[in-house]
Amino acid sequence: MYPARFEYYRANTLQEAIHLLQQHSGAKLLAGGHSLIPIMKLRLAQPPVLIDIGRISELSGVMKTDGRLRIGSLTTHAMLAASEAVKKHCPILAEAAGQIADPAVRNKGTIGGNLAHADPGSDLPAVTLALDGVIHITGRDGDRQVNASDFFLDLLTTDLKPEEVLTAVELPALEERTGSCYLKFEHPASGYAVCGAAAIVALGGDESCERAGLCFNGVTATPYRASAVTEALAGQNLEDATIDQAVTEHLSIDDPMGDTYASGPYRVELAKVYSKRALKTARDRARS
């Protein structure tokens, strides 16, 4: 299986990448290649030009600055899963990245590629959304920032323009008394999420729920935020029964995706089960 022919350029800096994108219309960026190369081999994508950004060192790595983590777009899943800063300040991201496919895929795949590709079965979109992440983008006219809630537009479609580069993801460092959990039901062959639940729970001084977040991968075309559930949990004492009731009564997903492996209604059922489990684990972690 060969990809169709293309021209290949390597960018060594972000500026070079922007410049090459200006020069070659229809060009695609190549990061880890673990979403793009498979679809090019299947000829589902035939970009005339590839611009390899894989070695731009300024785009790789994790930085902590006053209460936020800034994660370079080329940071690999393996780096995220192993990073002490990510494990300490955004453990849910390390937990999700460590569940992606297998070690060889994690050594190559990047967070930027994962978000830019926006595969509904990917693990990092819902985590980024649940954390209210901010996506940093650079183009010809300079830098801009987009909230994760405005970034994912449709199946495999984001707010990125063809001539822009996703440079970093900015996430809040989770505070004391905040617990998080990413749980997924994975496709047995590919490892992609059939349903992945990202839950975050912040407890107040009296043990009640100050704030919660709950988002899913794999169930809808774009990561789904279950606001009705988390609104029902706010201010509540998070007993198991409270969580079960909030999910049962308030989780309704109108337009689930389905395929030969898992129908839409089945994915919604999975979302119910996995959100209860993920919320309870996040709560336990917040308490401990």
Added chain:
Amino acid sequence: MTHISVEVNGKTYERDVDPRLLLVHFLREELELTGTNIGCETSLCGACTIHMDGKTVKSCTQLAVQADGSSITTIEGLSTDGKLHPLQEAFWEKHGLQCGYCTPGMIMAACGLLEDNPDPSEQQIRHGLKGNLCRCTGYHNIVKAVQYAAELMRAGNPEGGK
């Protein structure tokens, strides 16, 4: 054509390649290192696993041009001075293969696993080899082989790893 220079098993190769050439085809057809197998071609089976700059990578899901300037180890590069690598010895000793098609990739993946974790549990071995499929063995003897190799490597090198 794009000019690349790649170190494979300690030897540097310079070639002009078509950018769409996959790394696994470069290794097998251009360098005639046919130890690295092609199983699924869809990034799932791990038969094509190699090490690129010390990390396990599926070579069917990389372009040869992406390997420019990197250092690669394939199954052919594991043994030193005619002496089998402990993993090769262990797969032999513990019957970790039947047809052997998955074995080069399985050993390269196991090698990466043991470098990160010199004393893995059975669960960690199974998890670490998740990206490598075997149609023959049922995995049981592969796990035993990796455990045995880990023992050999710890005995030979108290620091662990290669």
